[in-house]
Amino acid sequence: MNSTEEPVHERITEAELAVMDVLWQRPRRTAAEVCEEVCAARGWSPATVKTLLSRLVQKGAIAAEPDGRRYLYSPLIERAAYVGGESRRLVDRLFGGSAASLVAHLAETEALTEDDLAEIEALLKELRP
Template sequence: MIDAKNVTITDSEWEVMRAIWTMGSTSSRELIDAMNELQGWSDSTTKTLLRRLIKKGAVEQTGESRPFTFKPVVGEKESMSAAADDLFDHMCAMRAGSTIAQVIKTRKLSKSDIAELQQILAEKAKDAPEMVNCNCLPGKMTCEDDH
Protein backbone atom coordinates (compact mmCIF):
# COMPACT_ATOMS: atom_id res chain seq x y z
CA MET A 1 0.00 0.00 0.00
CA ILE A 2 1.15 3.54 -0.71
CA ASP A 3 0.95 6.33 1.85
CA ALA A 4 -2.58 7.78 1.77
CA LYS A 5 -1.13 11.20 2.66
CA ASN A 6 0.30 11.35 -0.87
CA VAL A 7 -3.06 10.80 -2.59
CA THR A 8 -5.60 13.61 -2.79
CA ILE A 9 -9.08 12.28 -3.59
CA THR A 10 -11.95 14.43 -4.87
CA ASP A 11 -15.53 14.03 -3.62
CA SER A 12 -16.56 11.95 -6.64
CA GLU A 13 -13.42 9.84 -6.41
CA TRP A 14 -14.26 9.14 -2.75
CA GLU A 15 -17.50 7.53 -3.92
CA VAL A 16 -15.62 5.26 -6.34
CA MET A 17 -13.02 4.41 -3.69
CA ARG A 18 -15.72 3.54 -1.16
CA ALA A 19 -17.19 1.09 -3.67
CA ILE A 20 -13.77 -0.43 -4.45
CA TRP A 21 -12.89 -0.69 -0.75
CA THR A 22 -16.20 -2.43 -0.12
CA MET A 23 -15.74 -4.86 -3.02
CA GLY A 24 -12.04 -5.40 -2.34
CA SER A 25 -11.39 -6.29 -5.95
CA THR A 26 -13.71 -5.60 -8.85
CA SER A 27 -14.06 -5.59 -12.60
CA SER A 28 -14.87 -2.38 -14.43
CA ARG A 29 -18.32 -3.73 -15.27
CA GLU A 30 -19.11 -4.50 -11.62
CA LEU A 31 -17.89 -1.06 -10.60
CA ILE A 32 -19.80 0.71 -13.40
CA ASP A 33 -23.00 -1.12 -12.44
CA ALA A 34 -22.50 -0.31 -8.75
CA MET A 35 -21.87 3.40 -9.40
CA ASN A 36 -24.86 3.57 -11.74
CA GLU A 37 -27.05 2.08 -9.04
CA LEU A 38 -25.60 4.16 -6.18
CA GLN A 39 -25.03 7.49 -7.93
CA GLY A 40 -26.87 7.25 -11.25
CA TRP A 41 -23.57 7.79 -13.07
CA SER A 42 -22.99 6.89 -16.72
CA ASP A 43 -20.37 4.35 -17.75
CA SER A 44 -18.04 7.12 -18.97
CA THR A 45 -18.21 9.02 -15.67
CA THR A 46 -17.15 5.96 -13.68
CA LYS A 47 -14.43 5.08 -16.21
CA THR A 48 -13.04 8.64 -16.06
CA LEU A 49 -12.92 8.61 -12.27
CA LEU A 50 -11.35 5.16 -12.27
CA ARG A 51 -8.63 6.32 -14.71
CA ARG A 52 -7.89 9.32 -12.46
CA LEU A 53 -7.60 7.07 -9.40
CA ILE A 54 -5.23 4.74 -11.26
CA LYS A 55 -3.12 7.73 -12.37
CA LYS A 56 -2.99 8.98 -8.75
CA GLY A 57 -1.86 5.56 -7.57
CA ALA A 58 -4.94 4.97 -5.41
CA VAL A 59 -6.17 2.02 -7.52
CA GLU A 60 -4.29 -0.70 -9.34
CA GLN A 61 -5.36 -2.37 -12.57
CA THR A 62 -4.37 -6.02 -12.95
CA GLY A 63 -4.73 -8.47 -15.81
CA GLU A 64 -3.34 -8.65 -19.31
CA SER A 65 -6.66 -8.40 -21.11
CA ARG A 66 -10.31 -7.61 -20.46
CA PRO A 67 -11.90 -7.96 -18.06
CA PHE A 68 -9.33 -6.11 -15.98
CA THR A 69 -9.46 -6.26 -12.22
CA PHE A 70 -9.16 -3.20 -10.03
CA LYS A 71 -8.17 -3.12 -6.39
CA PRO A 72 -7.32 -0.38 -3.91
CA VAL A 73 -3.71 0.54 -3.31
CA VAL A 74 -4.49 2.96 -0.47
CA GLY A 75 -6.29 1.80 2.65
CA GLU A 76 -9.69 3.17 3.63
CA LYS A 77 -8.84 4.03 7.24
CA GLU A 78 -5.54 5.58 6.24
CA SER A 79 -7.24 7.66 3.55
CA MET A 80 -9.89 8.90 5.97
CA SER A 81 -7.21 9.82 8.53
CA ALA A 82 -5.14 11.62 5.90
CA ALA A 83 -8.21 13.58 4.70
CA ALA A 84 -9.11 14.56 8.27
CA ASP A 85 -5.51 15.61 9.00
CA ASP A 86 -5.46 17.67 5.81
CA LEU A 87 -8.70 19.41 6.78
CA PHE A 88 -7.48 20.25 10.28
CA ASP A 89 -4.09 21.39 8.94
CA HIS A 90 -5.93 24.07 6.97
CA MET A 91 -8.05 25.50 9.79
CA CYS A 92 -7.31 27.67 12.77
CA ALA A 93 -5.86 25.52 15.56
CA MET A 94 -8.10 27.33 18.06
CA ARG A 95 -11.21 26.08 16.23
CA ALA A 96 -10.19 22.42 16.02
CA GLY A 97 -11.86 21.47 19.31
CA SER A 98 -15.21 23.07 18.47
CA THR A 99 -15.09 21.51 14.99
CA ILE A 100 -14.44 18.05 16.44
CA ALA A 101 -17.26 18.60 18.96
CA GLN A 102 -19.64 19.53 16.11
CA VAL A 103 -18.67 16.41 14.16
CA ILE A 104 -19.32 14.26 17.24
CA LYS A 105 -22.71 15.93 17.79
CA THR A 106 -23.86 15.31 14.22
CA ARG A 107 -22.63 11.74 13.67
CA LYS A 108 -24.08 8.47 14.87
CA LEU A 109 -21.52 6.71 17.07
CA SER A 110 -21.50 3.27 18.63
CA LYS A 111 -21.04 2.78 22.36
CA SER A 112 -17.54 1.44 21.68
CA ASP A 113 -16.73 4.55 19.58
CA ILE A 114 -17.87 6.76 22.46
CA ALA A 115 -15.86 4.75 25.01
CA GLU A 116 -12.74 5.05 22.84
CA LEU A 117 -13.25 8.81 22.46
CA GLN A 118 -13.71 9.19 26.23
CA GLN A 119 -10.48 7.26 26.85
CA ILE A 120 -8.55 9.35 24.31
CA LEU A 121 -9.89 12.62 25.76
CA ALA A 122 -9.10 11.58 29.33
CA GLU A 123 -5.53 10.81 28.29
CA LYS A 124 -5.17 14.09 26.35
CA ALA A 125 -6.61 16.07 29.28
CA LYS A 126 -3.64 15.09 31.45
CA ASP A 127 -1.26 17.44 29.64
CA ALA A 128 -3.58 19.70 27.65
CA PRO A 129 -2.80 23.43 27.66
CA GLU A 130 -5.36 25.89 29.01
CA MET A 131 -5.65 27.30 25.49
CA VAL A 132 -4.36 26.26 22.06
CA ASN A 133 -2.29 28.89 20.29
CA CYS A 134 -3.72 30.46 17.16
CA ASN A 135 -1.92 29.69 13.91
CA CYS A 136 -3.67 32.33 11.77
CA LEU A 137 -2.02 35.32 10.11
CA PRO A 138 -0.34 37.50 12.75
CA GLY A 139 -2.41 40.57 13.54
CA LYS A 140 -5.39 39.23 11.60
CA MET A 141 -6.69 36.70 14.12
CA THR A 142 -10.46 36.68 14.44
CA CYS A 143 -10.61 33.32 16.19
CA GLU A 144 -9.69 34.86 19.55
CA ASP A 145 -13.12 36.54 19.50
CA ASP A 146 -14.64 33.05 19.79
CA HIS A 147 -12.94 32.39 23.15
Protein backbone atom coordinates (compact mmCIF):
# COMPACT_ATOMS: atom_id res chain seq x y z
CA MET A 1 0.00 0.00 0.00
CA ASN A 2 2.04 2.90 -1.19
CA SER A 3 0.86 6.28 -2.31
CA THR A 4 2.63 6.41 -5.63
CA GLU A 5 0.22 4.40 -7.79
CA GLU A 6 -0.43 6.09 -11.09
CA PRO A 7 -4.01 6.72 -12.11
CA VAL A 8 -5.07 5.18 -15.42
CA HIS A 9 -6.53 8.43 -16.63
CA GLU A 10 -4.77 11.68 -17.23
CA ARG A 11 -5.15 14.67 -15.08
CA ILE A 12 -8.64 16.17 -14.99
CA THR A 13 -8.67 19.95 -15.12
CA GLU A 14 -10.87 22.40 -13.30
CA ALA A 15 -13.19 22.94 -16.24
CA GLU A 16 -13.37 19.25 -16.96
CA LEU A 17 -14.24 18.58 -13.36
CA ALA A 18 -17.47 20.54 -13.74
CA VAL A 19 -18.44 18.14 -16.49
CA MET A 20 -17.40 15.11 -14.48
CA ASP A 21 -19.55 16.28 -11.61
CA VAL A 22 -22.59 16.32 -13.84
CA LEU A 23 -21.88 12.82 -15.06
CA TRP A 24 -21.16 11.52 -11.60
CA GLN A 25 -24.47 12.91 -10.51
CA ARG A 26 -26.17 10.93 -13.26
CA PRO A 27 -24.38 9.07 -16.06
CA ARG A 28 -25.48 8.35 -19.62
CA ARG A 29 -26.14 11.91 -20.61
CA THR A 30 -25.84 13.62 -23.95
CA ALA A 31 -23.69 16.66 -24.54
CA ALA A 32 -26.79 18.78 -24.64
CA GLU A 33 -27.94 17.45 -21.31
CA VAL A 34 -24.59 18.12 -19.74
CA CYS A 35 -24.73 21.63 -21.13
CA GLU A 36 -28.11 22.17 -19.57
CA GLU A 37 -26.54 21.48 -16.21
CA VAL A 38 -23.44 23.62 -16.46
CA CYS A 39 -23.53 26.05 -19.36
CA ALA A 40 -25.64 28.60 -17.55
CA ALA A 41 -23.73 28.34 -14.29
CA ARG A 42 -20.32 28.73 -15.92
CA GLY A 43 -21.30 30.92 -18.83
CA TRP A 44 -20.22 28.33 -21.34
CA SER A 45 -21.36 27.79 -24.86
CA PRO A 46 -22.47 24.29 -25.89
CA ALA A 47 -19.32 24.05 -27.97
CA THR A 48 -17.22 24.28 -24.84
CA VAL A 49 -19.00 21.34 -23.28
CA LYS A 50 -18.42 19.30 -26.41
CA THR A 51 -14.75 20.07 -26.34
CA LEU A 52 -14.46 19.11 -22.70
CA LEU A 53 -16.35 15.88 -23.30
CA SER A 54 -14.01 14.99 -26.16
CA ARG A 55 -10.97 15.68 -24.05
CA LEU A 56 -12.33 13.61 -21.21
CA VAL A 57 -12.94 10.71 -23.58
CA GLN A 58 -9.40 11.01 -24.89
CA LYS A 59 -8.08 11.08 -21.37
CA GLY A 60 -9.93 7.90 -20.58
CA ALA A 61 -11.98 9.56 -17.88
CA ILE A 62 -15.37 8.99 -19.46
CA ALA A 63 -16.94 6.61 -21.97
CA ALA A 64 -18.97 7.63 -25.00
CA GLU A 65 -21.67 5.09 -25.70
CA PRO A 66 -23.16 5.49 -29.19
CA ASP A 67 -26.86 6.17 -29.18
CA GLY A 68 -28.17 6.88 -32.63
CA ARG A 69 -26.11 9.65 -34.04
CA ARG A 70 -24.97 10.99 -30.71
CA TYR A 71 -23.34 9.68 -27.59
CA LEU A 72 -24.28 9.06 -24.04
CA TYR A 73 -21.39 9.95 -21.78
CA SER A 74 -20.60 8.19 -18.53
CA PRO A 75 -17.73 8.39 -16.07
CA LEU A 76 -15.12 5.68 -16.31
CA ILE A 77 -13.59 6.59 -13.01
CA GLU A 78 -15.41 6.83 -9.77
CA ARG A 79 -15.73 10.06 -8.01
CA ALA A 80 -14.30 8.58 -4.86
CA ALA A 81 -11.20 7.45 -6.72
CA TYR A 82 -10.69 10.85 -8.24
CA VAL A 83 -11.27 12.65 -5.00
CA GLY A 84 -8.93 10.28 -3.24
CA GLY A 85 -6.22 10.87 -5.80
CA GLU A 86 -6.52 14.61 -5.53
CA SER A 87 -6.48 14.52 -1.78
CA ARG A 88 -3.46 12.30 -1.83
CA ARG A 89 -1.74 14.66 -4.20
CA LEU A 90 -2.39 17.60 -1.94
CA VAL A 91 -1.17 15.77 1.10
CA ASP A 92 1.96 14.72 -0.72
CA ARG A 93 2.70 18.13 -2.14
CA LEU A 94 1.99 20.25 0.88
CA PHE A 95 2.16 18.06 3.91
CA GLY A 96 5.04 15.78 3.13
CA GLY A 97 2.67 12.89 2.65
CA SER A 98 1.29 13.11 6.16
CA ALA A 99 -2.46 13.27 6.16
CA ALA A 100 -2.31 13.87 9.87
CA SER A 101 -0.44 17.09 9.17
CA LEU A 102 -3.26 18.19 6.94
CA VAL A 103 -5.79 17.53 9.66
CA ALA A 104 -3.59 19.34 12.12
CA HIS A 105 -3.37 22.29 9.81
CA LEU A 106 -7.10 22.42 9.27
CA ALA A 107 -7.62 22.28 13.00
CA GLU A 108 -5.09 24.98 13.75
CA THR A 109 -6.45 27.37 11.17
CA GLU A 110 -9.90 26.75 12.50
CA ALA A 111 -11.00 25.34 9.22
CA LEU A 112 -12.55 22.67 11.35
CA THR A 113 -15.62 23.55 13.35
CA GLU A 114 -16.47 21.95 16.64
CA ASP A 115 -18.93 19.81 14.75
CA ASP A 116 -16.24 18.77 12.32
CA LEU A 117 -14.03 17.71 15.18
CA ALA A 118 -16.82 15.73 16.79
CA GLU A 119 -17.52 14.03 13.50
CA ILE A 120 -13.92 13.13 13.01
CA GLU A 121 -13.69 11.82 16.50
CA ALA A 122 -16.68 9.60 15.90
CA LEU A 123 -15.07 8.40 12.72
CA LEU A 124 -11.90 7.51 14.53
CA LYS A 125 -13.74 5.55 17.19
CA GLU A 126 -15.19 3.49 14.41
CA LEU A 127 -11.90 2.96 12.65
CA ARG A 128 -9.87 2.16 15.75
CA PRO A 129 -12.09 0.34 18.19
